[in-house]
Amino acid sequence: MSTPNTPIDLQPRTNPSAPRSRRARWIGGGVIALAVLAVAAYLFQPWALFTNTTVNESLPQTLPQPTATPSAATPPTTSPTITPASPQTLGSGTFRSYEHSTSGTAKLIKLADGRLFVRLEDFNTSNGPDVKVWLTAAAVDRADKSRDSAYVDLGDLKANNGNQNYEVPPGTKVTTYKSVVVWCDRFSVAFGAASITS
Numbered sequence: 001m002s003t004p005n006t007p008i009d010l011q012p013r014t015n016p017s018a019p020r021s022r023r024a025r026w027i028g029g030g031v032i033a034l035a036v037l038a039v040a041a042y043l044f045q046p047w048a049l050f051t052n053t054t055v056n057e058s059l060p061q062t063l064p065q066p067t068a069t070p071s072a073a074t075p076p077t078t079s080p081t082i083t084p085a086s087p088q089t090l091g092s093g094t095f096r097s098y099e100h101s102t103s104g105t106a107k108l109i110k111l112a113d114g115r116l117f118v119r120l121e122d123f124n125t126s127n128g129p130d131v132k133v134w135l136t137a138a139a140v141d142r143a144d145k146s147r148d149s150a151y152v153d154l155g156d157l158k159a160n161n162g163n164q165n166y167e168v169p170p171g172t173k174v175t176t177y178k179s180v181v182v183w184c185d186r187f188s189v190a191f192g193a194a195s196i197t198s
Contacts, residue, residue, distance in 0.1 A: 051127055055159035059087060059119065060167075062112045085112035090174065093195035098144055099184070100126035102192025106180035108168075116168035118154055118180050118196075124161050130186040131157040133166050135177040135196075143181045143193030150176060157182060 062085075092107040104123035110116050118135065133156075138149040154166035168174065182191040 052161055053127065053159035054161040055164045056162045057158075057165050058163075059109070060111060060115070060117055060165050062087075063115070087111050090116075091196035093140065093179070093197070095123070095125075095182075095192040095194045096140055096143075097192050098190040100128070100191045102126075102182060104194075106194035106196055108174060108180075108196040115170075116172065116174060118166045118168060120162075120164050120166075120180075123164065125157075125182055125191050127160045128184050128191065130184060131160075131191065132183045132185050133157055134181045134183050135168065135172070135174070136179055136181050136193075137177055138179060138181070140179040140193045140195040143179055143190045146181045146183060146190060146193075147188055151181070152177065 088110045090108040090110055092105055095102045095104050095106065097103075102123075102125040105121045107119045107121065108116065109119050118133065120133075133154040134146060134151045135154060136143065136146040136149050136151040138146045138151075142149075152169065152172055154168065158164045178197055179193050179195050181193045183189075184191060
């Protein structure tokens, strides 16, 4: 028995949802790529390589000492003018470069009032994210291992150029520490280091 002739459809069949799923994949991939770029920009801050900041601070001054007020029963006496003692440099050294070219001098200075400061003079290094100034027990030739040694975080680097002061916390036993390290905390690398042993 013969079957009636039926027309044969020679056009390829297409899935109408295919273009939509392909477009969704492209959009999803684009969103992921943008997220990766945003995270990389936050971590690396590449624009910092093309920016410079400068701070020029004077040497810290000795704090004025309180003077006793004479009572009514005690007549005031004249006393000679006392000249404050000059700041004392306990140690200093020139910077050695590590991950970035770094130059200048680091000094450990004691003021007449007993406060201690790390002072960076004629300092120059690269800019970067999360850069700190540390006092560390690591010798200058092992500054790249500073995180493995005892260290005191003196705060964020104020600028990548100039003269700047960082107060050492009271009670710090500075004889424990051998060098000043400019440390990128985000990537655990030393930008530069200087010995402060006398």
